[in-house]
Amino acid sequence: MSAQAPLAARQIDTAALPVVNVSDLSSSDPARRQAVGETLRRACLDKGFFYCAGHGVPQGLIDTVFAETKALFAQPTEKKMAIEKSLSRCNRGYEVLGGQTLEAGAPPDRKEGFYIGVELPEDDPRVEAGRFNRGPNQWPDDLPGFRPAMVAYFAALQELGSRLMRGLALSLDLDESFFTPYCRDPLTTLRLLHYPPQRADAEEGEKGAGAHTDFGGLTILLQDQVGGLQVYDEEGEFWIHADPIPGTFVCNLGDLIQRWTNRRYRSNLHRVVNASGRERYSVPFFHVGNPDYEVRCIPTCLKEGDVPLYAPITVEEHLQAMYRKTYA
Ligand SMILES: O=C(O)CCC(=O)C(=O)O
Numbered sequence: 001m002s003a004q005a006p007l008a009a010r011q012i013d014t015a016a017l018p019v020v021n022v023s024d025l026s027s028s029d030p031a032r033r034q035a036v037g038e039t040l041r042r043a044c045l046d047k048g049f050f051y052c053a054g055h056g057v058p059q060g061l062i063d064t065v066f067a068e069t070k071a072l073f074a075q076p077t078e079k080k081m082a083i084e085k086s087l088s089r090c091n092r093g094y095e096v097l098g099g100q101t102l103e104a105g106a107p108p109d110r111k112e113g114f115y116i117g118v119e120l121p122e123d124d125p126r127v128e129a130g131r132f133n134r135g136p137n138q139w140p141d142d143l144p145g146f147r148p149a150m151v152a153y154f155a156a157l158q159e160l161g162s163r164l165m166r167g168l169a170l171s172l173d174l175d176e177s178f179f180t181p182y183c184r185d186p187l188t189t190l191r192l193l194h195y196p197p198q199r200a201d202a203e204e205g206e207k208g209a210g211a212h213t214d215f216g217g218l219t220i221l222l223q224d225q226v227g228g229l230q231v232y233d234e235e236g237e238f239w240i241h242a243d244p245i246p247g248t249f250v251c252n253l254g255d256l257i258q259r260w261t262n263r264r265y266r267s268n269l270h271r272v273v274n275a276s277g278r279e280r281y282s283v284p285f286f287h288v289g290n291p292d293y294e295v296r297c298i299p300t301c302l303k304e305g306d307v308p309l310y311a312p313i314t315v316e317e318h319l320q321a322m323y324r325k326t327y328a
């Protein structure tokens with residue numbers, strides 16, 4: 001969505017992103033929930049990227065998700081190709097190294113991935129109607145712990161995402177339930193990613209993930225201890241290294257929130273460069289709402305004299321356009 005940032009921009013290693021403890025979003029005291037909303041507002045008005053602490057997702061589940069993710073990517077190529085994404089009508093399953101180009105004009109991303117979504121049987125009316133990204137998942141047949149771990153993690157993150165959306169509503173001085181209709185029947189995607197180390201002899205401009213903004217509402221990223229995520233600072237024209245902080249997720253706002261808020265909250269440019277010499281694994285969860293929900297400028301986000309910058313669009317229309325753009 002955003003303009004291309006200068007890739008040769010100066011880089012700094014400052015942890016310039018705030019840590020927001022969201023545990024009080026579960027408080028029965030409205031004032032404590034509102035206080036989290038205020039903290040979220042400051043983070044969202046700045047970069048739209050923050051570390052999320054106090055999220056309540058058990059560390060044991062997180063460790064299992066990483067273990068299963070590594071086991072999946074360690075499988076022989078033919079095993080992974082047996083559940084490759086093109087075999088699915090709803091973009092589920094394995095994505096080959098270089099399968100996506102997130103940054104227009106750059107070389108393909110040096111990452112391999114795996115897509116998981118809401119599990120729907122073939123005879124579900126939404127699947128029979130051919131709705132975008134609706135249908136069954138593809139699962140590896142010889143990793144018995146994989147599916148239960150991913151299903152449990154998906155459910156935990158879906159709940160966290162909806163909780164954060166209530167916090168986001170508070171941050172915008174809206175009713176806490178403002179985004180509830182959007183959160184029903186979600187089109188969320190869980191994505192597993194493996195970034196091999198950057199190559200010394202790589203084509204100019206090759207990255208793990210090219211500079212991009214996220215398509216959906218809210219992204220909740222689990223990253224390992226290797227590092228490599230970079231967030232663009234538009235004013236300073238440099239990349240902030242969003243190094244891992246144990247026990248936190250990195251949360252960022254996607255395009256839909258930028259559209260809702262008329263760019264008051266931004267969908268910020270970010271990228272991955274795995275210069276560590278090690279394998280990197282990450283697990284972004286794209287909390288995306290109801291496909292039929294129409295995202296339009298929130299009236300209170302419109303300052304006097306401003307006009308909406310974006311036409312209303314349904315969640316499904318926007319996602320389809322972004323998939324077309326990055327999977328040429
Ligand atoms: O792997 C990461 O750290 C970020 C991945 C990402 O930005 C994405 O999949 O949209």
Ligand SMILES: [Fe+2]
Binds near residue numbers: 214
């Ligand atoms: Fe992203």
